[in-house]
Amino acid sequence: MKAVSRNVDRLAVTFDDENVVVDAGLLLVATVSLRLGLEALVDGLVRLAKPTGAANPGRKVLSLLHAMVAGGDCIDDVNRLRAGATEAVLGHRFMAASTVGAFLRAFSMGHVRQLEKAAGEALVRAWGLGAAPAEMLVIDIDSTVKETHSKRKIGARYSYTRVVGYHPLLATRADTGEVLGVRLRNGAAGSGKGALTFVREVLGRVGATGFEGPILVRADSSFYQDRLLDDLAAKGVFYSVTIPQRAPVVAVISAINDGAWVEIDYPDGQAHVANCEYNSRRLIVRRVRHHSELTQDQLFVTWHYHAFVTNRSGDIRDLDVEHRHHAVVELTIRDLKAGPLAHLPSASFAANAAWLVCAGLAHNLLRWTANLGGTTTRPGELIVAKTFKYRYLHIPGRLVRPAGRLRLRLPRHWPWANQWLTALNRLRTLPALT
Secondary structure, three states: OOOOOOOHHHOOOOOOOOOEEOOOOHHHHHHHHHHHOHHHHHHHHOOOOOOOOOOOHHHHHHHHHHHHHOOOOOHHHHHHHHOOOHHHHHOOOOOOHHHHHHHHHOOOHHHHHHHHHHHHHHHHHHHHHHHOOOOOEEEEEEEOOEEOOOOOOOOOEEOOOOOEEEOOEEEEEOOOOOEEEEEOOEOOOOOOOOHHHHHHHHHHHHHHOOOOOOEEEEEOHHHOOHHHHHHHHHOOOEEEEEOOOOHHHHHHHHOOOHHHOEEEOOOOOOEEEEEEEEOOEEEEEEEEEOOOOOOOOOOOOOEEEEEEEEOOOOOHHHHHHHHHHHHHHHHHHHHHHOOHHHOOOOOOHHHHHHHHHHHHHHHHHHHHHHHHHOOOOOOOOOOOHHHHHHHHHOOOEEEEOHHHOOEEEOOOOOOOHHHHHHHHHHHHOOOOOO
């Protein structure tokens, strides 16, 4: 047997370097945070009533945001970025995990609304710096189930999936994956409960940015509400919403003539689409041939049907593809659950609601950093958070002072060094907003 090398075993290890920077790539995110004026923005809008945790809310939110962007998913992870000389890269004093925890527990639902307002103003500022949509804004509305594992969490209930947890609402931007709005709800809330108010607030937030282009709202059948669709139409907003296949809808679908079906390219086999009307709304129906798992051919062809209503004009094949693209909302949910939404850390419902708002803002900070810094390979490319962190944030660094000037030294031969430096230079040319 070949002898095992003992070189690794001979390494002496000490934790004594005060100049090491943890995740030095966070300089990119800190630059965006500074340009957006996030600390002063939160200080001006979030006013906690309890003395405990009320001081310096902007600094505490920034500490939590930067920890979340770095990959933290619980309150204790905040302490990781207090190591070495990391504070010099982040540009603000980093608060302890115990301080951030006390801050979150001081929240009421009214303070959560203040934090939501700050997140909305951050969106306005980021779009003002160049992150706004160039053409149509597509908003995807969805809900997700966040399972919890403690009976002490206020508001955690059995959901329709028969797991205990919360049932938050999300509104995301299709081309970038940005979170345009989040709302924590108890686990027993129906998917469409509160959707009308939520969508109105999201559209109001978008309107505050000054965006004047067309808007399309997409959602699944849980959000099919006549009142919501009428409200969107009255605002001049397009919609594309799946309709539940109740008996009246099934009857309309059954009445479609065979000659009305148009064949389409579909990844799962033979499929067609057809156009008709339901309750004075345009109804587009897609049918996909049902393939039996048996090897014997079917004697009679059977179909699976999917229908959605829309006020968009155009070719039904293009509108069907557009509607199917609603699935991209799951990529944002995936990134959130693989990151800061892996946990809702408090027993307090308001604290968890504040955590959710911060998770959405941290998610957006990462995307604004990538888009404004030009690290995406194609316009409108959806960023995978894990990939971005691995390439551009999780970089070991060291602060040195040659000739009295502070310098951040990063590893030689880093595979994405050129893209990182290009992004930093681009971000530093952005104006600082207040």
